[in-house]
Amino acid sequence: MSEKRDNILDVRGLRIAIPGQDGERVAVSNVDFEVARGEVLGLVGESGSGKSLSMLAVMGLLPHNMQVTGSIRFDGQELLDLPARQMRKIRGGRIAMVFQDPMTALNPVLTVGAQITEALRLHNPSLSRRALRTRALELLDLVSIPMPERRFDQYPHEFSGGMRQRVVIAIAVANDPELLIADEPTTALDVTIQAQIVEIFDRLRREKGLAIVLITHDLGLVAGLADRITILYSGRIAERGEIEAVFRRPRHPYTAGLLAAVPSIDSTIARLHAIEGTPPSLAARPPGCQFHPRCAFALPLCAERDPDFQWFGQSMAACHRAGEDLPMIGGDDGR
Numbered sequence: 001m002s003e004k005r006d007n008i009l010d011v012r013g014l015r016i017a018i019p020g021q022d023g024e025r026v027a028v029s030n031v032d033f034e035v036a037r038g039e040v041l042g043l044v045g046e047s048g049s050g051k052s053l054s055m056l057a058v059m060g061l062l063p064h065n066m067q068v069t070g071s072i073r074f075d076g077q078e079l080l081d082l083p084a085r086q087m088r089k090i091r092g093g094r095i096a097m098v099f100q101d102p103m104t105a106l107n108p109v110l111t112v113g114a115q116i117t118e119a120l121r122l123h124n125p126s127l128s129r130r131a132l133r134t135r136a137l138e139l140l141d142l143v144s145i146p147m148p149e150r151r152f153d154q155y156p157h158e159f160s161g162g163m164r165q166r167v168v169i170a171i172a173v174a175n176d177p178e179l180l181i182a183d184e185p186t187t188a189l190d191v192t193i194q195a196q197i198v199e200i201f202d203r204l205r206r207e208k209g210l211a212i213v214l215i216t217h218d219l220g221l222v223a224g225l226a227d228r229i230t231i232l233y234s235g236r237i238a239e240r241g242e243i244e245a246v247f248r249r250p251r252h253p254y255t256a257g258l259l260a261a262v263p264s265i266d267s268t269i270a271r272l273h274a275i276e277g278t279p280p281s282l283a284a285r286p287p288g289c290q291f292h293p294r295c296a297f298a299l300p301l302c303a304e305r306d307p308d309f310q311w312f313g314q315s316m317a318a319c320h321r322a323g324e325d326l327p328m329i330g331g332d333d334g335r
């Protein structure tokens, strides 16, 4: 991770604290991640691990009571210093978003064509009606919606869930963003439709050089699309690096647990043993490594000291035992 990269997004030392009556609660701490143009970063972790807060911080949309520190650079510009007005211009323009539920993202009383042209018009007020329509049809085609001419005049309820999500993606990329933040974009869709959405993201990154941050619980989705992965546990990074390195040789028992919970294709019995236990609440963080109460490999040291990162060339992990040969993957002895 030390090589020279053209990062469109570079997040360093991100910390998000929520003030409370009994002191502040730190939801995100010491989080670093980056994504280069044309690259896909998978941001993975269980519910409550801080994925959404981290990306809300990138978009300048955190609730006002939260305190955010660190650095979030977009194309070299520090976003945490940016006035709200300038941030609004970047959001929806150079940074676009896609969320889980395509129905709430679309207006049920407007045709799909009207919604795409409206998104285009906002950033291109001088385009003629005809030019807007032509561009909208191109966008429908880009996201593989068959018969765009006919679909243009239809309403969202006339589209299937997968087709609606394509429309949402078309709107998101209407103004050629450089970064797309996709928060659980396929969770509401069935598996075959998920694969089609993955293909569209892949095309957007290849053909348009779009950088994508893919927020998900789903390691299968990350495996199919991402170049790099950042795994959050309880608001901190457990492990991050090149996707192949992390999947081939997870260094953190939490990563290994997540991987073991992915159903394996070659097995008739899906190995769906999720990691037992739950992450700590923000109000009652354990001392030492946050994962140690759930970790099969915890040592006394793990309950005493927060682990530093260990670097393995293409990945790094915050685990006291990251450098050891633990029987972590696939083995029933491992978990």
Ligand SMILES: Nc1ncnc2c1ncn2[C@@H]1O[C@H](COP(=O)(O)OP(=O)(O)OP(=O)(O)O)[C@@H](O)[C@H]1O
Pocket: 018, 027, 045, 046, 047, 048, 049, 050, 051, 052, 053, 054, 063, 282
């Ligand atoms: N508005 C809020 N006020 C107080 N605490 C919050 C608020 N929003 C989030 N949190 C807490 O911050 C932590 C991180 O939440 P976040 O939503 O980022 O997790 P997540 O990984 O995105 O989870 P999910 O997958 O469920 O969206 C959680 O412990 C959550 O309870």
